[in-house]
Amino acid sequence: MFDVASMQISRILPEMILIGVALVAILMDVILPKGKSTRGVQGSIVVGLIVVMAASFFTRENTGTAFGGMVIVDGFTFFFRMLLTFVTLLIVMVSERYIEGLRIRIAEYYLLLVFSLFGMLLMVMAQDLLIIFLGIETMSISLYALVGMSRHRQISNEGAIKYFLLGAFTTAFFVYGIALMFGVAGSTNLVEIANYLRGVSGSVPMLAWAAAGLIMVGFAFKAALVPFHWWSPDAYEGAPTTITAFMSTAPKAAAFAAFLRVFYVAFGDMSGSWTMILWWIAVVTMTFGNLLALRQNSVKRMLAFSSITHAGYLVVALLTFDQMGAAAMLFYLAMYAMMNIGAFLVAIAVNKDENEGKGYSFDDYKGLIWRKPWLALAMLVFMLALAGIPPTAGFFGKYYIFSAAVKSGFVGLAVIGVLNGAASVYYYLRLIVYMFLKERDELNESPSLNLSPSMIQVIALCVFLVLLVGLFPDLLLNFATQSVTVLL
Amino acid sequence: MSLWLTSIVFIPLLGALILILVPSSRSALIRGWSFAVMMVGFLVSLPLFWTFDASSAAFQYVEKVPWIPSLGINYHLGLDGISLLLVLLTTFLGPIVILGSGAVTKRLKGYFISILLLQTGMLGTFLALDLFLFYIFWEVMLIPMYFLIGIWGGTERIYAAVKFFLYTMVGSLLMLVGIIWIYFNTTVPGVGHTFDYTLIMQHASFPAQAQLWLFGAFALAFAIKVPMFPFHTWLPDAHVQAPTAGSVILAGVLLKMGTYGYIRFAMPLFPEGVEFFKPAMIALAVIGIVYGAMLSIAQTDMKKLVAYSSVSHLGFVMLGLFALNAQAVSGAMIQMINHGLSTGALFLLVGVVYDRRHTRKIADYGGIAKVMPWYAVVFTIVALSSIGMPGLNGFIGEFLILVGAYQTAPVWTIIAATGVILAAIYLLWMIRRVFYGPMTHKENESLTDLKAREWATLLPLLIFIVWIGVYPKPFLSKFTVSIQQFLEQAIR
Numbered sequence A: 001m002f003d004v005a006s007m008q009i010s011r012i013l014p015e016m017i018l019i020g021v022a023l024v025a026i027l028m029d030v031i032l033p034k035g036k037s038t039r040g041v042q043g044s045i046v047v048g049l050i051v052v053m054a055a056s057f058f059t060r061e062n063t064g065t066a067f068g069g070m071v072i073v074d075g076f077t078f079f080f081r082m083l084l085t086f087v088t089l090l091i092v093m094v095s096e097r098y099i100e101g102l103r104i105r106i107a108e109y110y111l112l113l114v115f116s117l118f119g120m121l122l123m124v125m126a127q128d129l130l131i132i133f134l135g136i137e138t139m140s141i142s143l144y145a146l147v148g149m150s151r152h153r154q155i156s157n158e159g160a161i162k163y164f165l166l167g168a169f170t171t172a173f174f175v176y177g178i179a180l181m182f183g184v185a186g187s188t189n190l191v192e193i194a195n196y197l198r199g200v201s202g203s204v205p206m207l208a209w210a211a212a213g214l215i216m217v218g219f220a221f222k223a224a225l226v227p228f229h230w231w232s233p234d235a236y237e238g239a240p241t242t243i244t245a246f247m248s249t250a251p252k253a254a255a256f257a258a259f260l261r262v263f264y265v266a267f268g269d270m271s272g273s274w275t276m277i278l279w280w281i282a283v284v285t286m287t288f289g290n291l292l293a294l295r296q297n298s299v300k301r302m303l304a305f306s307s308i309t310h311a312g313y314l315v316v317a318l319l320t321f322d323q324m325g326a327a328a329m330l331f332y333l334a335m336y337a338m339m340n341i342g343a344f345l346v347a348i349a350v351n352k353d354e355n356e357g358k359g360y361s362f363d364d365y366k367g368l369i370w371r372k373p374w375l376a377l378a379m380l381v382f383m384l385a386l387a388g389i390p391p392t393a394g395f396f397g398k399y400y401i402f403s404a405a406v407k408s409g410f411v412g413l414a415v416i417g418v419l420n421g422a423a424s425v426y427y428y429l430r431l432i433v434y435m436f437l438k439e440r441d442e443l444n445e446s447p448s449l450n451l452s453p454s455m456i457q458v459i460a461l462c463v464f465l466v467l468l469v470g471l472f473p474d475l476l477l478n479f480a481t482q483s484v485t486v487l488l
Numbered sequence B: 001m002s003l004w005l006t007s008i009v010f011i012p013l014l015g016a017l018i019l020i021l022v023p024s025s026r027s028a029l030i031r032g033w034s035f036a037v038m039m040v041g042f043l044v045s046l047p048l049f050w051t052f053d054a055s056s057a058a059f060q061y062v063e064k065v066p067w068i069p070s071l072g073i074n075y076h077l078g079l080d081g082i083s084l085l086l087v088l089l090t091t092f093l094g095p096i097v098i099l100g101s102g103a104v105t106k107r108l109k110g111y112f113i114s115i116l117l118l119q120t121g122m123l124g125t126f127l128a129l130d131l132f133l134f135y136i137f138w139e140v141m142l143i144p145m146y147f148l149i150g151i152w153g154g155t156e157r158i159y160a161a162v163k164f165f166l167y168t169m170v171g172s173l174l175m176l177v178g179i180i181w182i183y184f185n186t187t188v189p190g191v192g193h194t195f196d197y198t199l200i201m202q203h204a205s206f207p208a209q210a211q212l213w214l215f216g217a218f219a220l221a222f223a224i225k226v227p228m229f230p231f232h233t234w235l236p237d238a239h240v241q242a243p244t245a246g247s248v249i250l251a252g253v254l255l256k257m258g259t260y261g262y263i264r265f266a267m268p269l270f271p272e273g274v275e276f277f278k279p280a281m282i283a284l285a286v287i288g289i290v291y292g293a294m295l296s297i298a299q300t301d302m303k304k305l306v307a308y309s310s311v312s313h314l315g316f317v318m319l320g321l322f323a324l325n326a327q328a329v330s331g332a333m334i335q336m337i338n339h340g341l342s343t344g345a346l347f348l349l350v351g352v353v354y355d356r357r358h359t360r361k362i363a364d365y366g367g368i369a370k371v372m373p374w375y376a377v378v379f380t381i382v383a384l385s386s387i388g389m390p391g392l393n394g395f396i397g398e399f400l401i402l403v404g405a406y407q408t409a410p411v412w413t414i415i416a417a418t419g420v421i422l423a424a425i426y427l428l429w430m431i432r433r434v435f436y437g438p439m440t441h442k443e444n445e446s447l448t449d450l451k452a453r454e455w456a457t458l459l460p461l462l463i464f465i466v467w468i469g470v471y472p473k474p475f476l477s478k479f480t481v482s483i484q485q486f487l488e489q490a491i492r
Helices: A009-031 A034-058 A075-101 A106-125 A129-147 A154-185 A190-199 A206-222 A231-238 A241-247 A250-266 A268-294 A299-319 A323-350 A373-387 A393-407 A411-437 A453-471 A474-484 B004-021 B027-045 B081-099 B108-127 B131-140 B142-152 B157-184 B197-203 B208-225 B234-241 B244-269 B271-298 B302-323 B326-357 B373-387 B393-408 B410-435 B442-446 B452-470 B473-490
Strands: A064-066 A071-073 B060-068 B073-079
Touching (some): A009 A106, A034 A075, A071 A075, A075 A106, A075 A241, A075 A250, A075 A323, A075 A453, A106 A250, A129 A154, A129 A206, A154 A190, A231 A241, A231 A299, A241 A299, A241 A323, A250 A268, A250 A323, A268 A299, A268 A411, A299 A323, A299 A393, A323 A474, A373 A393, A373 A453, A393 A411, A393 A453, A411 B142, A453 A474, B004 B027, B004 B060, B004 B081, B027 B108, B073 B081, B081 B108, B081 B326, B081 B473, B108 B131, B108 B142, B131 B142, B131 B157, B131 B197, B131 B244, B142 B157, B157 B234, B197 B244, B208 B244, B208 B271, B234 B302, B244 B271, B271 B302, B271 B410, B271 B473, B302 B393, B326 B473, B393 B452
Antiparallel strands (some): A064 A071, B060 B073
């Protein structure tokens, strides 16, 4: 019954290390004297995450299933292990000064980040709906707490409660979907489900459709797709901005990864129908996100709403049900993480008032180019990348997604997509207008920026990656393409 | 493989990168360096004029290296008779634009960096032979132009800059979908899907229905850039708000990217589309000629007058292209160059008085020929060239276009010919009101005539205005063969 060797435990080495890191960090918090514990926790997690990435990298050849097919380690897992750990690492590196300002308990903050990363890693390696569920819950519960971390601010609490209630509600949908699927196919394993559906091809029972639909709702909620996005603006705005940057990149990437794996591997035979549903979801998500983002007067909210639009582009890539589309999705997730984290970090640096309703005003950016030219140029790069203008990685990512759509015959969707891209230019350009075209407002400028050395390093790294991959996309593209070969 | 074209494209970029290191306070050094970079760029490109083999329609000085191999995207540059003169016009206007920026004093460094980046983008657009690369240059060039209008422009500059950006962006995104579609529907034996312009021309045959859509997508992007009626409304805003140098670049080179797009991509790639849309395009071109000219007559602002005259003149170019015969297309080609020279010169001339008086209202002048005789002479010569007076460059272009177009669309051509008369009305009327009659404003009595630096910007333009007018053969002969090939491709 219980055979350790057949569990292939070595394949989850990075995850085990991650748990070890979390335990060490907890110990650090308890053992070290009060003044030093922060550094100890942060330092041990930074080192630990680097070790996790190294372990993932050196064990990347050790592919296959583990735990009797519950999880699978393949190129796809490897890609997301690296991406998600890297994003978490960046967030851990830059958080210190900002969250101290918000009077947030530091050790808990870092630990919750690590636990949510663990949940995400489970999601991307899962080959069983139950493991995905486990991963989603581990990730989400950490995130609920992280959103509400800034407990002295009402808006933070409000966001956390909304996120939690709606999240718990959708979890029920997801579990119900799993239960129905188990009832139909007799298994929750993705490969088994795929085999079952192939067996009954042509006459898929109604319950299987219902199950797939409910599971889709669960993913759509986690990825904040319209019409399941209602939690996201409030959660994004209420959360500490570092967490907003995190949530709009890593958990979103994990949700899309699991979404992709479940629908490509398990429900591949039903692709004819779910692509049509996703077609509509993509259209409304792109358009609705844009319409909301157009009207925002806070940079943070603008970025939060526009992340809905970007999720729409990712759905376009997803629904192609094609290797190129899947690779485009991976590429876009990775580069979107870089440009979005960069943009949020600049927003943190420029923001002068964290209080509710006042912060993150466009006015803070007036004439930034003449005040802090390098910061303004960095933000220019991020805005151009988010708007999809060359020579940035954002342009290439969009190009690749719409290219995949055209290849799979979705020319109409590609046209709607690029038109949405054009609409998004308007609000990204608006920030550029404030930074470059408006005159400085020296009376209302905050005297100093909220910028720590580690933030500068991370912003510079993001600029570098966005431009480098924009000019030489092959660097990332080949990696993304190899990573998805296992799925189709 | 020589790196000639690459160095022409990237010398300005290199210059801009070095300029970043120069401290902002050294304004003389910044000006001098920018001028030197543009001059080097011009001198490097100049020998193309002699070494180019005009008896061949093939692309010359071709450079091709893989850029994004997994998607079949190449860094691919090449020059033929159609792009040769446009490239030379661009590099030729470069140093002139720098000299013409004397009035710009604030934020000098950013200004010249923008101009240099813009130069790289424009040259790349004219030389790219890979559709993807072409699109990159086409888009990248928007950003520096946006800053030029938006930072160094007039009071309404932000509105104008955003309008310029969004108009161009929306148009070109549909072209991007078209480019992607072409890629997946072109299969070259041994290569697979490709963005390579020369391979696509040889191997591709798109279904007639698809050609209509594709022509529409490309034509919209280019029509906004040209700009053709009714997509022209961004142009007057951009021109009026842009600083003088920005207007010169805009009129001299940027608008030509639209017409170049037609002659290089939209027309030869989709002959079915050309056939189908030809009547509409000719009609829009002629409406643009007459409507632009009428709007010019009504203007009270000199710069706006010149801006609307661009709509009219570019209408002639479009009429010539869609007339689809050797004469008309040659006329359109030379008219592209002429418009760059004459309208560029007109914007510089308007800038001369604007720098002195800070107004462009025609009513604020009058009788200034007495105090600025040389200025009046130069202005009149340039205006006459723009009108199409025989002996000056404008005549050659418009004459060839009208003679050629008469063979295809006589009625429209007759209407278009009134555009020449209207041009005479608005330009000569402006000259009369600005230069002659009594001097009604006291401030104008102390105006000084052209300075040495202004001469230096105008004289080179005058030389070519007269040269092309008197002896156009060396210029026309450069693209005769290329146009033959173009006609074979574009006519179904």
